[in-house]
Amino acid sequence: MPVDVEARVIRNTRLSTDYNVIALAAPEIAAATAPGQFVMVKLGHGSTPLLRRPFSVFEILRTSGRVDGLTLLSKRVGVTTGMLFDAVEGDVVSCLGPLGRPYAPVDPPAEAWMVAGGVGLAPFATLTEALRARGTTVTLFYGARTGRELFYLDWFRERGVRLVLSTEDGSAGDRGRVTLPLERELQGAAGRSLMVYACGPEPMLAAVARVAATSHQPSQVSVERVMGCGLGGCYSCVIPLRNGPKGHHYVRSCIGGPVFDGDRVVWD
Amino acid sequence: MGVGCWKLGVDVDLSVQIGALTLRNPIIAASGCFGYGIEYAGVVDLSLLGGIAVKGLFLAEREGHPPERIVETPAGMLNAIGLQGIGVHRFIREKLPELRDRRATVIVNICGSTLDEYVELARILSDAEGVAALELNISCPNIKEGGITFGCSLTGTHAVVSAVKKVTRLPVIPKLTPNVTDVASFARASEDAGADAVSLVNTFLAMAIDVETRRPKLSNIVGGLSGPAIRPIAVRMVYECRRTVKIPVIGMGGIASATDTLEFLIAGATAVQVGTANFADPFIWTKLLDGLRAYLQRHGIARVADLTGTIDTTAREKEWISS
Numbered sequence: 001m002p003v004d005v006e007a008r009v010i011r012n013t014r015l016s017t018d019y020n021v022i023a024l025a026a027p028e029i030a031a032a033t034a035p036g037q038f039v040m041v042k043l044g045h046g047s048t049p050l051l052r053r054p055f056s057v058f059e060i061l062r063t064s065g066r067v068d069g070l071t072l073l074s075k076r077v078g079v080t081t082g083m084l085f086d087a088v089e090g091d092v093v094s095c096l097g098p099l100g101r102p103y104a105p106v107d108p109p110a111e112a113w114m115v116a117g118g119v120g121l122a123p124f125a126t127l128t129e130a131l132r133a134r135g136t137t138v139t140l141f142y143g144a145r146t147g148r149e150l151f152y153l154d155w156f157r158e159r160g161v162r163l164v165l166s167t168e169d170g171s172a173g174d175r176g177r178v179t180l181p182l183e184r185e186l187q188g189a190a191g192r193s194l195m196v197y198a199c200g201p202e203p204m205l206a207a208v209a210r211v212a213a214t215s216h217q218p219s220q221v222s223v224e225r226v227m228g229c230g231l232g233g234c235y236s237c238v239i240p241l242r243n244g245p246k247g248h249h250y251v252r253s254c255i256g257g258p259v260f261d262g263d264r265v266v267w268d
Numbered sequence: 269m270g271v272g273c274w275k276l277g278v279d280v281d282l283s284v285q286i287g288a289l290t291l292r293n294p295i296i297a298a299s300g301c302f303g304y305g306i307e308y309a310g311v312v313d314l315s316l317l318g319g320i321a322v323k324g325l326f327l328a329e330r331e332g333h334p335p336e337r338i339v340e341t342p343a344g345m346l347n348a349i350g351l352q353g354i355g356v357h358r359f360i361r362e363k364l365p366e367l368r369d370r371r372a373t374v375i376v377n378i379c380g381s382t383l384d385e386y387v388e389l390a391r392i393l394s395d396a397e398g399v400a401a402l403e404l405n406i407s408c409p410n411i412k413e414g415g416i417t418f419g420c421s422l423t424g425t426h427a428v429v430s431a432v433k434k435v436t437r438l439p440v441i442p443k444l445t446p447n448v449t450d451v452a453s454f455a456r457a458s459e460d461a462g463a464d465a466v467s468l469v470n471t472f473l474a475m476a477i478d479v480e481t482r483r484p485k486l487s488n489i490v491g492g493l494s495g496p497a498i499r500p501i502a503v504r505m506v507y508e509c510r511r512t513v514k515i516p517v518i519g520m521g522g523i524a525s526a527t528d529t530l531e532f533l534i535a536g537a538t539a540v541q542v543g544t545a546n547f548a549d550p551f552i553w554t555k556l557l558d559g560l561r562a563y564l565q566r567h568g569i570a571r572v573a574d575l576t577g578t579i580d581t582t583a584r585e586k587e588w589i590s591s
Contacts, residue, residue: 001310047343047496047497047524048342050344050345050544052547052548096550226335226337226338228338229550231550233308233550234547235300235303235323235337236335236337236347236349237335238352249331250331250352
């Protein structure tokens with residue numbers, strides 16, 4: 001059951017000129033969040049912005065074992081993300097959640113391969129925790145424009161996650177798209193039991209779903225569509241899912257997703 | 269609650285009358301903004317609402333337009349969903365029983381490509397248990413066929429209302445478009461045809477362009493504008509309709525607070541619908557009802573129905589005459 005929390009900003013850490021991690025005192029939401037779920041966020045009380053914006057829950061914060069908040073990983077692109085970037089400790093962010101269909105974590109002997117593009121890293125902290133609790137081996141394929149935009153590497157390393165990095169400018173890891181090392185490693189993993197998890201720009205998700213399917217591996221992708229309400233009321237965030245050999249039907253990504261099986265989505 | 273609550277604790281009567289239908293309060297969830305109601309059962313007690321105008325239904329299922337379907341604009345949003353929907357038969361089978369169990373007052377919004385489709389929908393829904401009223405969608409700006417064709421012609425409006433009235437005993441509420449020169453004449457055509465009430469306004473036909481790509485921001489190119497941006501125009505249209513017809517007017521357009529609700533009621537609305545504001549705040553309903561109740565208590569008004577159309581224009585007229 002989602003709740004609406006007027007959450008106080010605990011701290012706001014700028015990771016670069018565009019990226020920030022904002023910590024919010026929303027323990028009710030944090031305690032109920034499953035990996036890949038999201039919150040709908042609104043700042044200010046006026047009509048600009050009018051609508052909330054969706055954000056994956058990044059970290060669940062705990063103080064001596066007690067859940068006391070959550071963080072969001074944000075990249076400044078519009079009004080709301082600009083306000084999230086500029087927010088200071090003590091500001092209040094209206095936070096509705098947790099929402100959406102989460103990732104389904106796999107158990108050993110299956111391995112988890114997480115594929116993140118840019119701000120698409122967000123759902124993989126909670127997924128890592130869930131996978132680790134099951135003893136599942138985790139690899140993170142993480143791509144960004146440049147090495148300076150690869151964040152939280154130590155966080156994942158400390159939790160035993162194997163990192164495979166790529167950057168478009170070649171400043172860290174493979175030069176090129178994140179699907180380059182993914183495809184290479186998939187070819188070397190024939191016959192192994194894997195689950196590929198992806199979050200990032202839609203062309204990346206389409207490519208990940210395609211290369212996973214080519215290697216006969218299942219995938220779960222978290223999509224981001226323009227979302228009006230997050231509860232299934234407005235029908236704006238639809239994504240076409242395969243429906244028979246030729247057809248498709250539109251499914252609301254807020255309640256039918258945001259996580260979908262990669263081979264069910266019709267990528268265009 | 270503010271000072272002067274001399275009747276604090278005295279309960280006020282929020283019920284309103286739409287034809288033969290009594291609503292427990294005047295706050296209705298607007299069609300297209302509340303799914304089929306079930307989506308919101310987890311966050312709001314559906315029986316608290318005056319009514320739920322469910323998402324527009326055709327006879328058949330519809331896919332709607334491809335994304336992008338919405339875009340935010342200053343104090344508003346454009347939508348071109350294209351009436352994606354499950355069709356009337358699945359609605360009756362899959363949604364209506366739960367709405368009934370949750371004691372929701374269900375206003376079914378129906379859309380037809382032809383006059384016969386409206387009639388057929390009205391027939392089918394009149395036989396279904398748990399439907400309180402029919403809202404005729406003759407005003408969706410986003411689909412080419414039907415609907416708006418009736419809503420933009422006085423004879424078309426008259427024809428669809430009278431045809432539906434002939435086959436149902438449910439209250440019939442045509443939902444009017446603001447995209448006409450004189451919306452009050454459409455309210456009058458509806459009244460003449462036997463409508464039990466009119467609801468207005470649907471969205472304003474509008475568009476937004478991405479100047480970098482020079483492409484429209486919506487896949488449908490144009491869409492309907494809603495939200496606070498349209499509120500003053502909607503208030504004016506409700507005021508005009510109230511002065512033209514005797515049947516109840518259900519007002520909507522950018523309502524986001526109790527004050528906004530009151531503005532519509534005072535302008536002449538018997539009830540209101542709330543749409544876009546529910547997207548940003550799905551918990552808005554109790555806030556609106558509490559605010560409405562507090563206002564009535566503060567002003568010593570026992571029944572919300574007594575507030576309808578109580579706008580006082582005399583002073584303004586005097587000022588204008590003497591200036």
